[in-house]
Amino acid sequence: MNENSWDENRAMDLLNQFEAILESDPLIDEVGFIHPSQFVTLSNECGESGDSSEDGAFGPKNTKFWNRDHKLGISTEVLLPLCKAAKSAFMDALKQYKNLCSFSDNNHEDENIMFGSLSCLSFESEVMKHGRAVLLLSCDFGTAWNSRKLVVSKKQQLSMLMDELLLSALVLSYSPKSEQAWSHRRWVIKMIAGKHSNLQDIMAKESELVEKIAERSKMNYRAWNHRCWLVSYMTREQMLHELKKSRDWAGLHVADNSCFHYRRRLILGISENSCCKQEGENSSYDVENYQIVKEELDLNEVLIKRYIGREALWLHRRFLSLCMIRHLTTMHDISCHPEQKTSMDNEINIFLDNESCLLNYCSTIQDTEFEDFKAQAMYSAVYFLWLITQIPQFREIDLQVKLRTENLKTILHEACPERSFLWGFPDLNGSF
């Protein structure tokens, strides 16, 4: 059927069918666009016979929509006329709704308010109905998301807000990168946070949702960004819990930089959430914070040795090392004893010593059959160089460690000759 031969009436029929399905099955959790030829396959898989029963209105004989087990399939043949019809119906309804809203806002006579608001209600439901249809086909259509915010903010009902979470989750199930959908969720959560108390519950569910989506959509920036945003609503206990809970997942997704960034966010949040308490509590938080960084460093080292040449792991280590140095420095700042200072230097030396051991371990290029070993050598060398340039303490440390780093230049030359700008780095030359 030629796309151009869909006239307005037939397109409206399509839209009505589509919206009827959505209305009849509020638990739809998956939407997909399918080629018409696949409709037969789908029906066969479900063991449906040629003669469908009464309820087979959207069964095998229908080649435009397929709805079963809360899944919805739309034939690619009808996508264009359906989308155009939905958009057109939505825009009409929106225009009428907005006109009536401003009409009833501006008029104070009781009669007008009554008439105005009844029509308002009917156009309001049109806006929501057509808007939902449009968004399932064109999920980044901002105006449609906005119209829902407009309607929902006027009603102020928790159930409507929860419905918005359902719709956006449905959209994200097949468009996990839709920034509009993520943004809409944040707006809804802020609305809920403002007036309802089950926020902690919602936070936990959001985190789970992101993890589920992240599993299918690797390094999804927007999903993880959303999860980072949630951290600002978490208590220290929740952050600790999240860190622990997502540990294993991180170990299975070592190339996912977004995942490790999330862990950095949590660690930062935990250390920031340690201030403004009494003296006694303060020092126990310090110890706990130190433990967290130490454990993360240990985990990171295990993963680095197991998964060779993974950039994300080495970048994560940069952050952790900085944290560690800061901890060691601040923990000793509490008293200014010279003994304390020597002790601090010792601890930093021990730490740097360990890092240079790691460098030596990783910088042997065992074979060149795969890129991994070479990459590992490069990342470890660049990491160490970065460390030297970032921490001021390096200048004062042990000769031992300095001697080991004579190797650094050699390693860099061998592993990444193209990064020659690194040799020009002032600190590196100064330290040698």
Next chain:
Amino acid sequence: MGELAVYKHVHYILSVEKRKDSFESVVMDHLRMNGAYWGLTTLDLLGKLGTVNADEVISWIMKCQHESGGFAGNIGHDPHILYTLSAVQVLALFNKLDVLDTDKVAAYIIGLQNEDGSFSGDMWGEVDTSCRNLDGGFGCTPGGESHAGQIFCCVGALAIAGSLHHIDKDLLGWWLCERQVKSGGLNGRPEKLPDVCYSWWVLSSLILIDRVHWIDKEKLVKFILDCQDVENGGISDRPNDAVDVFHTYFGVAGLSLLEYPGLKAIDPAYALPVNVINRIFFSR
């Protein structure tokens, strides 16, 4: 090394403009204003802005203006700061900024600024804040992962505001130059594939902080040229993928920054041809 297929790309952009009746273009029609900016700036960089009917474009742009002063992505849609930017940029290309009631547009933008200095995108308040991370980069929200696109927005904004001294250029430059992968292309963050659009965001950021000598420019040029569809015109995100106007613009803009011959120079902060920017500033 291949060459830039100028005429093919011009032809491609002009054809996209006409192709309005496919599902793909219908679902993108909410960002038509951005598409106009990408397509028309590319044409200007290639020296072919004259192939377009300026009056038609301008009249369409003005129909997209909302009563609040902001511009929408298309007629009848909601306004947003991003479409407002694109609208202003396109008018600048045509040297028609005088059709604007500048006070009105300015009032719309100012109205979106929040108490903490950040800007909301529109009345619904999603803030695209720029927050500096420990790796020297910038993320989208406080605590957001460093992302090259976001970095460009921040560095560009700071450049325009004369405040680049707030950036640790070595630290940021380091992270940025690590975006160059073996093929010569640039990615947007660690462990990701290279993408032509980062030829713009990473590159212009490096230029603004004076660290562009930290990447291999020749390899990058070759990568961009490899992303062309020399048969049908247009540039894609990486070699042999489908082309689109977005990547065509970033590829050409990136080549301009790399001083590829035959292209107009582009301003790394304003993302408009240098002559357009000069025209604005010198007319004061």
